Amino acid sequence: xTWTWFHKLAxxxxxxxxxxxxxxxFGWPAAVLVAAGLxxxxxxxxxxxxxxxxxxxxxxxAPSAWLxxxxxxxxxxxxxxxxxxxxxxxxxxxAASAPIGASFTALALATGSIWGKPMWGTWWVxxxxxxxxxxxxxxxxxxxxxxxxxxxRDRADRAAAVLAIVGVVNLPIIHYSVYWWxxxxxxxxxxxxGKPSMAGDMLWPLLAMLLGFTLYYAAVLCVRLRAEVLVxxxxxxxxxxxxxx
Amino acid sequence: xxxxxxxxGYAAYVWPxxxxxxxxxxxxxxxxxxxxxxARSHALARAARKxxx
Numbered sequence: 151x152t153w154t155w156f157h158k159l160a161x162x163x164x165x166x167x168x169x170x171x172x173x174x175x176f177g178w179p180a181a182v183l184v185a186a187g188l189x190x191x192x193x194x195x196x197x198x199x200x201x202x203x204x205x206x207x208x209x210x211x212a213p214s215a216w217l218x219x220x221x222x223x224x225x226x227x228x229x230x231x232x233x234x235x236x237x238x239x240x241x242x243x244x245a246a247s248a249p250i251g252a253s254f255t256a257l258a259l260a261t262g263s264i265w266g267k268p269m270w271g272t273w274w275v276x277x278x279x280x281x282x283x284x285x286x287x288x289x290x291x292x293x294x295x296x297x298x299x300x301x302x303r304d305r306a307d308r309a310a311a312v313l314a315i316v317g318v319v320n321l322p323i324i325h326y327s328v329y330w331w332x333x334x335x336x337x338x339x340x341x342x343x344g345k346p347s348m349a350g351d352m353l354w355p356l357l358a359m360l361l362g363f364t365l366y367y368a369a370v371l372c373v374r375l376r377a378e379v380l381v382x383x384x385x386x387x388x389x390x391x392x393x394x395x
Numbered sequence: 396x397x398x399x400x401x402x403x404g405y406a407a408y409v410w411p412x413x414x415x416x417x418x419x420x421x422x423x424x425x426x427x428x429x430x431x432x433x434a435r436s437h438a439l440a441r442a443a444r445k446x447x448x
Contacts, residue, residue, distance in 0.1 A: 184420070188413070193399070203403035210416040250423055257419045261412045268408050366420065373427035380434035390442045394435055 160239045163388040166379045169372040177369035183362030187213075190355030198352075207265040209355055212339060213363040215258040218286060219321055221251030221367055225293070226318045229311035241307035242382055244314060245297060246374035250367060252290035259283055270334050278327035279335040282320055289317040303382065 191209030198205035225247040232240035262280065263273045274280065293310050300306035328335050339348055339356065348356070383389055402409045 192409075192413070197403055202405060204405035204408060206402070206405075206409050207412045210412050214416065214419075249426070253419050253423055257416060260415055264408050264412050264415075268405060366423075370423045370427045373424075373431050377427070377430035377434040380431070380438045384438055384441055389438050390445060394439065 160237050162239060162242075162379045162383045162386065165239050165242075166376055166383075166394075169375045169379075173369050173372035176365045176372065180362045180365035180369055183358045183365065187355045187358035187362055190351075190358060195352045195355055196349075201269060204265070204268050207261055208339065209359050211258060211261040211265055212356060213359040214254045214261060215283070216360055217363050217367055218251060218255035218258045218283070219324060220364065221247050221254065222286060222290070222314075223318070223321060225251060226314045229307075229314040232307060233311045233315070238307075238382065239379070241311065242375055242378040243371070244311065245307075246371055246378045248290055248294045248297070248310075250370055250374065252287060252294065254363075254367075255283065255287040255290060259287065266334070275334055277333040277335065278331040279324065279333050282324040282327050285320055286317075286324060289313070289320060293317070 187209060191206055195206070197203045225244045228240045228243040228247065231237055232244060259280075262283070266275075267273050293314050296313055297306045297310040300309055327333060328337050380389070380394075400406060400410075
Protein backbone atom coordinates (compact mmCIF):
# COMPACT_ATOMS: atom_id res chain seq x y z
CA UNK A 151 0.00 0.00 0.00
CA THR A 152 1.11 3.55 -0.59
CA TRP A 153 0.66 4.33 3.09
CA THR A 154 3.34 1.95 4.33
CA TRP A 155 6.00 4.65 4.16
CA PHE A 156 3.84 6.80 6.38
CA HIS A 157 3.35 4.14 9.02
CA LYS A 158 7.02 3.36 8.86
CA LEU A 159 7.89 7.00 9.38
CA ALA A 160 5.44 7.29 12.26
CA UNK A 161 6.94 4.26 13.99
CA UNK A 162 9.03 5.47 16.93
CA UNK A 163 12.30 3.65 16.19
CA UNK A 164 12.27 4.93 12.62
CA UNK A 165 11.39 8.45 13.66
CA UNK A 166 14.14 8.33 16.27
CA UNK A 167 16.73 7.33 13.71
CA UNK A 168 15.54 9.66 10.96
CA UNK A 169 15.35 12.64 13.31
CA UNK A 170 18.92 11.98 14.38
CA UNK A 171 20.08 11.82 10.81
CA UNK A 172 18.17 14.94 9.71
CA UNK A 173 19.14 17.25 12.58
CA UNK A 174 22.55 18.30 11.22
CA UNK A 175 21.10 18.78 7.72
CA PHE A 176 18.77 21.40 9.17
CA GLY A 177 21.15 22.73 11.80
CA TRP A 178 24.19 23.64 9.72
CA PRO A 179 22.34 25.49 6.94
CA ALA A 180 20.46 27.29 9.72
CA ALA A 181 23.74 28.37 11.32
CA VAL A 182 25.09 29.63 7.99
CA LEU A 183 21.88 31.51 7.16
CA VAL A 184 21.63 33.16 10.58
CA ALA A 185 25.31 34.18 10.45
CA ALA A 186 24.87 35.61 6.94
CA GLY A 187 21.59 37.28 7.89
CA LEU A 188 23.11 38.94 10.95
CA UNK A 189 26.11 40.14 8.95
CA UNK A 190 23.88 41.46 6.19
CA UNK A 191 21.45 43.06 8.61
CA UNK A 192 23.92 44.60 11.02
CA UNK A 193 26.75 45.54 8.64
CA UNK A 194 25.69 45.64 4.99
CA UNK A 195 22.13 47.00 5.13
CA UNK A 196 21.88 50.80 5.10
CA UNK A 197 20.24 52.55 8.05
CA UNK A 198 16.51 53.14 7.78
CA UNK A 199 15.49 56.66 6.70
CA UNK A 200 13.14 57.02 9.67
CA UNK A 201 14.50 54.71 12.35
CA UNK A 202 18.24 54.97 11.64
CA UNK A 203 20.19 51.99 12.92
CA UNK A 204 17.45 51.19 15.41
CA UNK A 205 15.50 49.38 12.70
CA UNK A 206 18.14 46.60 12.72
CA UNK A 207 16.28 44.99 15.60
CA UNK A 208 13.87 43.79 12.90
CA UNK A 209 16.45 41.16 11.90
CA UNK A 210 15.98 39.33 15.19
CA UNK A 211 12.48 40.47 16.14
CA ALA A 212 10.59 39.48 12.96
CA PRO A 213 12.13 35.97 12.72
CA SER A 214 11.33 35.32 16.41
CA ALA A 215 7.76 36.52 15.94
CA TRP A 216 7.45 34.37 12.80
CA LEU A 217 8.69 31.29 14.67
CA UNK A 218 6.39 31.99 17.61
CA UNK A 219 3.42 31.62 15.27
CA UNK A 220 4.80 29.01 12.88
CA UNK A 221 5.78 26.70 15.73
CA UNK A 222 2.35 27.13 17.27
CA UNK A 223 0.68 26.22 13.99
CA UNK A 224 2.93 23.16 13.67
CA UNK A 225 2.17 22.15 17.24
CA UNK A 226 -1.58 22.50 16.70
CA UNK A 227 -1.53 20.57 13.41
CA UNK A 228 0.54 17.79 15.00
CA UNK A 229 -1.86 17.76 17.96
CA UNK A 230 -4.85 17.51 15.62
CA UNK A 231 -3.24 14.63 13.70
CA UNK A 232 -2.53 12.89 16.98
CA UNK A 233 -6.07 13.44 18.15
CA UNK A 234 -7.82 12.34 14.97
CA UNK A 235 -5.60 9.49 13.76
CA UNK A 236 -4.20 8.51 17.16
CA UNK A 237 -0.64 8.73 15.97
CA UNK A 238 1.49 8.90 19.08
CA UNK A 239 4.44 10.36 17.24
CA UNK A 240 2.31 13.39 16.34
CA UNK A 241 1.70 14.07 20.03
CA UNK A 242 5.43 13.74 20.58
CA UNK A 243 6.03 16.39 17.89
CA UNK A 244 3.51 18.67 19.60
CA ALA A 245 5.10 18.12 23.01
CA ALA A 246 8.59 18.73 21.63
CA SER A 247 7.50 21.95 19.90
CA ALA A 248 5.93 23.72 22.88
CA PRO A 249 9.08 24.81 24.75
CA ILE A 250 10.76 25.92 21.52
CA GLY A 251 7.77 28.02 20.52
CA ALA A 252 7.42 29.47 23.98
CA SER A 253 11.06 30.58 24.01
CA PHE A 254 10.67 32.41 20.69
CA THR A 255 7.42 34.02 21.78
CA ALA A 256 9.21 35.37 24.85
CA LEU A 257 12.06 36.52 22.60
CA ALA A 258 9.67 38.26 20.19
CA LEU A 259 8.04 40.08 23.11
CA ALA A 260 11.40 41.05 24.61
CA THR A 261 12.99 42.30 21.38
CA GLY A 262 9.75 44.07 20.47
CA SER A 263 9.73 45.78 23.83
CA ILE A 264 13.36 46.86 23.41
CA TRP A 265 12.52 48.17 19.93
CA GLY A 266 9.42 49.96 21.17
CA LYS A 267 11.26 52.01 23.79
CA PRO A 268 13.25 54.25 21.39
CA MET A 269 10.62 54.28 18.60
CA TRP A 270 7.38 54.62 20.53
CA GLY A 271 8.76 55.97 23.80
CA THR A 272 7.39 53.06 25.81
CA TRP A 273 8.39 49.48 26.59
CA TRP A 274 4.83 48.23 26.41
CA VAL A 275 1.33 49.21 25.32
CA UNK A 276 -1.79 47.11 25.69
CA UNK A 277 -2.63 47.23 22.02
CA UNK A 278 -3.92 44.38 19.88
CA UNK A 279 -0.64 43.10 18.45
CA UNK A 280 1.28 43.07 21.71
CA UNK A 281 -1.59 41.73 23.78
CA UNK A 282 -2.38 38.90 21.37
CA UNK A 283 1.31 37.93 21.23
CA UNK A 284 1.37 37.88 25.03
CA UNK A 285 -1.70 35.67 24.94
CA UNK A 286 0.27 33.32 22.66
CA UNK A 287 2.93 33.01 25.36
CA UNK A 288 0.21 32.14 27.88
CA UNK A 289 -1.20 29.56 25.48
CA UNK A 290 2.19 27.86 25.20
CA UNK A 291 2.54 27.95 28.98
CA UNK A 292 -0.97 26.56 29.37
CA UNK A 293 -0.33 23.70 26.94
CA UNK A 294 2.89 22.77 28.73
CA UNK A 295 1.38 23.08 32.20
CA UNK A 296 -1.66 21.05 31.24
CA UNK A 297 0.51 18.32 29.79
CA UNK A 298 2.71 18.07 32.84
CA UNK A 299 -0.22 18.19 35.27
CA UNK A 300 -1.77 14.94 34.00
CA UNK A 301 0.05 11.72 34.82
CA UNK A 302 -1.60 9.47 32.27
CA ARG A 303 0.23 10.21 29.03
CA ASP A 304 -2.65 9.55 26.64
CA ARG A 305 -4.99 11.80 28.58
CA ALA A 306 -2.28 14.46 28.88
CA ASP A 307 -1.74 14.31 25.11
CA ARG A 308 -5.42 14.68 24.38
CA ALA A 309 -5.99 17.52 26.82
CA ALA A 310 -2.93 19.44 25.59
CA ALA A 311 -4.04 18.83 21.99
CA VAL A 312 -7.49 20.28 22.57
CA LEU A 313 -6.08 23.41 24.20
CA ALA A 314 -3.48 23.80 21.42
CA ILE A 315 -6.17 23.49 18.74
CA VAL A 316 -8.53 25.95 20.42
CA GLY A 317 -5.64 28.41 20.73
CA VAL A 318 -5.16 28.49 16.95
CA VAL A 319 -7.89 31.15 16.89
CA ASN A 320 -5.27 33.53 18.26
CA LEU A 321 -2.95 33.19 15.24
CA PRO A 322 -5.01 35.17 12.69
CA ILE A 323 -5.77 37.68 15.44
CA ILE A 324 -2.04 38.27 15.92
CA HIS A 325 -1.40 38.47 12.19
CA TYR A 326 -4.25 40.80 11.28
CA SER A 327 -4.23 42.84 14.50
CA VAL A 328 -2.20 45.59 12.85
CA TYR A 329 -4.90 46.01 10.20
CA TRP A 330 -8.02 45.42 12.27
CA TRP A 331 -7.21 47.79 15.11
CA UNK A 332 -5.38 51.03 15.57
CA UNK A 333 -2.04 50.04 16.91
CA UNK A 334 1.40 51.45 17.49
CA UNK A 335 2.87 48.40 15.81
CA UNK A 336 3.96 48.94 12.23
CA UNK A 337 2.41 46.93 9.40
CA UNK A 338 4.01 43.82 8.02
CA UNK A 339 7.34 44.12 6.29
CA UNK A 340 7.45 41.34 3.76
CA UNK A 341 4.14 39.51 3.71
CA UNK A 342 2.80 41.84 1.07
CA UNK A 343 3.21 39.30 -1.68
CA GLY A 344 5.05 40.66 -4.68
CA LYS A 345 5.58 44.08 -3.18
CA PRO A 346 7.66 43.96 -0.05
CA SER A 347 8.07 47.36 1.55
CA MET A 348 11.82 47.00 1.84
CA ALA A 349 14.80 47.59 -0.44
CA GLY A 350 16.75 44.57 -1.63
CA ASP A 351 19.87 45.08 0.48
CA MET A 352 17.65 45.38 3.55
CA LEU A 353 15.38 42.55 2.50
CA TRP A 354 17.71 39.62 1.79
CA PRO A 355 19.21 39.51 5.30
CA LEU A 356 15.68 39.39 6.70
CA LEU A 357 14.72 36.54 4.37
CA ALA A 358 17.95 34.72 5.32
CA MET A 359 17.07 35.12 9.01
CA LEU A 360 13.49 33.91 8.47
CA LEU A 361 14.64 30.80 6.60
CA GLY A 362 17.52 30.28 9.02
CA PHE A 363 15.21 30.42 12.06
CA THR A 364 12.79 28.01 10.39
CA LEU A 365 15.53 25.46 9.69
CA TYR A 366 16.85 26.02 13.20
CA TYR A 367 13.45 25.08 14.60
CA ALA A 368 13.47 21.92 12.48
CA ALA A 369 16.90 20.98 13.84
CA VAL A 370 16.01 21.60 17.49
CA LEU A 371 12.70 19.81 16.99
CA CYS A 372 14.56 16.73 15.72
CA VAL A 373 16.69 16.58 18.87
CA ARG A 374 13.78 17.24 21.22
CA LEU A 375 11.65 14.69 19.37
CA ARG A 376 14.32 12.05 19.93
CA ALA A 377 14.27 12.75 23.65
CA GLU A 378 10.48 12.69 23.67
CA VAL A 379 10.38 9.35 21.80
CA LEU A 380 12.85 7.77 24.23
CA VAL A 381 10.78 8.82 27.24
CA UNK A 382 7.51 7.68 25.69
CA UNK A 383 8.89 4.38 24.41
CA UNK A 384 10.86 3.44 27.48
CA UNK A 385 9.26 0.01 27.74
CA UNK A 386 9.26 -0.79 24.04
CA UNK A 387 11.23 -3.75 22.81
CA UNK A 388 13.30 -1.78 20.28
CA UNK A 389 14.96 0.07 23.13
CA UNK A 390 16.10 -3.17 24.74
CA UNK A 391 18.41 -4.08 21.91
CA UNK A 392 20.83 -1.47 23.19
CA UNK A 393 21.41 -0.03 19.75
CA UNK A 394 20.64 3.65 20.15
CA UNK A 395 22.15 5.86 17.49
CA UNK B 396 34.46 49.69 14.15
CA UNK B 397 33.43 51.95 17.03
CA UNK B 398 30.81 53.61 14.83
CA UNK B 399 29.49 50.13 14.08
CA UNK B 400 29.23 49.40 17.80
CA UNK B 401 27.64 52.83 18.35
CA UNK B 402 24.73 51.87 16.03
CA UNK B 403 23.83 55.48 15.32
CA GLY B 404 22.93 56.00 18.97
CA TYR B 405 20.79 52.88 19.22
CA ALA B 406 23.53 50.66 20.66
CA ALA B 407 21.68 50.30 23.98
CA TYR B 408 18.71 48.81 22.12
CA VAL B 409 20.26 46.92 19.20
CA TRP B 410 22.96 44.99 21.05
CA PRO B 411 20.80 43.70 23.91
CA UNK B 412 18.30 42.48 21.29
CA UNK B 413 21.03 40.61 19.43
CA UNK B 414 22.46 39.27 22.68
CA UNK B 415 19.08 38.00 23.88
CA UNK B 416 18.49 36.32 20.53
CA UNK B 417 21.84 34.55 20.57
CA UNK B 418 21.11 33.46 24.15
CA UNK B 419 17.75 31.96 23.16
CA UNK B 420 19.30 30.23 20.13
CA UNK B 421 22.02 28.75 22.34
CA UNK B 422 19.58 27.76 25.10
CA UNK B 423 17.34 25.83 22.72
CA UNK B 424 20.23 23.78 21.38
CA UNK B 425 21.67 23.08 24.84
CA UNK B 426 18.29 22.27 26.41
CA UNK B 427 17.34 19.93 23.56
CA UNK B 428 20.68 18.14 23.73
CA UNK B 429 20.46 17.85 27.51
CA UNK B 430 16.95 16.40 27.23
CA UNK B 431 18.13 13.86 24.68
CA UNK B 432 21.23 12.82 26.62
CA UNK B 433 19.18 12.42 29.78
CA ALA B 434 16.42 10.43 28.06
CA ARG B 435 19.01 8.27 26.37
CA SER B 436 20.87 7.37 29.55
CA HIS B 437 17.57 6.66 31.34
CA ALA B 438 16.43 4.42 28.49
CA LEU B 439 19.72 2.51 28.40
CA ALA B 440 19.78 2.09 32.18
CA ARG B 441 16.22 0.80 32.13
CA ALA B 442 17.03 -1.62 29.33
CA ALA B 443 20.08 -2.89 31.22
CA ARG B 444 18.03 -3.37 34.40
CA LYS B 445 15.45 -5.37 32.47
CA UNK B 446 18.08 -7.49 30.75
CA UNK B 447 19.60 -8.43 34.12
CA UNK B 448 17.91 -11.42 35.78
